[in-house]
Amino acid sequence: MKIRSRLLHASRSLRRRLVLCGVVIFLFAVMICMSRAQSPQIAATSHTETLHQMTTPRSVVRTYYIAAEEVDWDYTPRGRNLTGLQHLESAESESGGGALKHRIYHKAIFREYSDATFRTIKLRPSQWEHLGILGPLIRAEVGDSVRVVFRNNTHLTLTLHPHGLEYLKNAEGSAYSDVTIGNLKADDHVGPGTTFTYLWTVPESSGPGPLDGSSVIWMYHSSFLPEFDLNTGLIGPILITARGKSRADGSPADVDREFITDFAIFDETSSLFSERNIGREAPPGLLRATNPALREHHMLYSINGFVEGNLPLLQMKKNERVRWYLLSNNNEEDVHDPHWHGQTLLSYHMRADTVFLDPLSMTVADMIPEREGTWLFHCHVSEHYKGGMVALFQVLP
Numbered sequence: 001m002k003i004r005s006r007l008l009h010a011s012r013s014l015r016r017r018l019v020l021c022g023v024v025i026f027l028f029a030v031m032i033c034m035s036r037a038q039s040p041q042i043a044a045t046s047h048t049e050t051l052h053q054m055t056t057p058r059s060v061v062r063t064y065y066i067a068a069e070e071v072d073w074d075y076t077p078r079g080r081n082l083t084g085l086q087h088l089e090s091a092e093s094e095s096g097g098g099a100l101k102h103r104i105y106h107k108a109i110f111r112e113y114s115d116a117t118f119r120t121i122k123l124r125p126s127q128w129e130h131l132g133i134l135g136p137l138i139r140a141e142v143g144d145s146v147r148v149v150f151r152n153n154t155h156l157t158l159t160l161h162p163h164g165l166e167y168l169k170n171a172e173g174s175a176y177s178d179v180t181i182g183n184l185k186a187d188d189h190v191g192p193g194t195t196f197t198y199l200w201t202v203p204e205s206s207g208p209g210p211l212d213g214s215s216v217i218w219m220y221h222s223s224f225l226p227e228f229d230l231n232t233g234l235i236g237p238i239l240i241t242a243r244g245k246s247r248a249d250g251s252p253a254d255v256d257r258e259f260i261t262d263f264a265i266f267d268e269t270s271s272l273f274s275e276r277n278i279g280r281e282a283p284p285g286l287l288r289a290t291n292p293a294l295r296e297h298h299m300l301y302s303i304n305g306f307v308e309g310n311l312p313l314l315q316m317k318k319n320e321r322v323r324w325y326l327l328s329n330n331n332e333e334d335v336h337d338p339h340w341h342g343q344t345l346l347s348y349h350m351r352a353d354t355v356f357l358d359p360l361s362m363t364v365a366d367m368i369p370e371r372e373g374t375w376l377f378h379c380h381v382s383e384h385y386k387g388g389m390v391a392l393f394q395v396l397p
């Protein structure tokens with residue numbers, strides 16, 4: 001009897017322990033599921049990190065699906081000389097109407113898609129419509145990682161090369177002799193119709209320095225043939241906010257409104273489509289010496305790929321904290337003096353109404369607009385001003 005009673009007791013005890021174990025395992029599983037539901041981006045990191053041998057566990061990974069695509073880009077979609085400047089000879093000298101009123105070139109640009117199927121283009125929020133020809137905004141906070149699934153839908157060999165962010169040799173996106181081989185070279189040439197995933201990290205050294213504000217700008221561009229890739233249109237912005245200083249969408253919490261403007265000369269004679277656009281007399285990059293006049297005719301003095309006031313009107317409200325991020329392209333003529341009428345800004349902690357950009361610059365200026373109205377925003381280098389590097393911004397009450 002005693003033996004039977006002990007066996008019965010042991011059996012009940014075992015069952016109790018099994019039930020307890022089951023409850024513990026169940027609770028553990030629920031906790032894991034909840035944590036994944038709260039942080040899907042964190043959950044998605046582990047495989048990629050192993051793949052890329054990264055050493056930053058539990059960072060937030062911000063994933064972007066970016067394709068390079070060929071388009072016919074119109075530098076003047078709304079017409080010519082929309083700012084009403086007196087000097088612009090362009091519209092008159094090309095009178096004749098129709099297509100001549102537009103300046104359209106075949107180009108390649110970066111576009112954002114909503115997922116890895118690359119079927120649905122991600123609509124650009126109205127706040128960023130002014131980005132124009134620039135690729136999708138990549139945004140992160142210090143401590144995050146950025147994962148870009150890059151699909152090359154063009155006929156060109158391209159890459160994605162980021163400025164300012166941290167990368168290993170398998171995600172540098174730049175083709176040169178760096179003594180790497182095999183898989184470490186796959187990022188250097190993404191062929192037509194193929195896809196490559198880049199993983200970049202955002203350490204403190206990618207974020208604002210001691211004298212910066214709460215955010216900084218970098219850029220990314222194709223860097224297989226960088227001198228031609230940028231003139232072809234393959235360039236985009238990266239914004240990095242300091243750790244703990246961003247809103248949920250990554251924007252700096254101490255700024256009300258942001259604008260990104262790329263003072264970009266597109267030398268269409270140095271585009272990878274120059275022969276297609278201009279003719280056989282324009283093999284990429286050679287007209288500088290052989291036919292400078294023809295080259296000048298195909299230099300587009302743009303802001304975000306728009307000339308002669310075609311940049312969408314940049315609107316802001318009086319007394320808002322407005323941050324301007326300024327970029328420039330990579331031609332030797334890309335020396336610019338962006339100038340705002342009617343307002344002043346702080347640039348490098350100094351009061352200014354112009355800032356200076358040399359080729360491939362990235363800088364920030366902060367404005368608190370005080371005077372209402374519609375104002376000119378333009379490059380003050382004479383040739384660029386005459387060439388149409390002008391836009392309008394508006395300060396509302």
Ligand SMILES: [Cu+2]
Pocket residue numbers: 263335336337379380381384385389
């Ligand atoms: Cu300029």
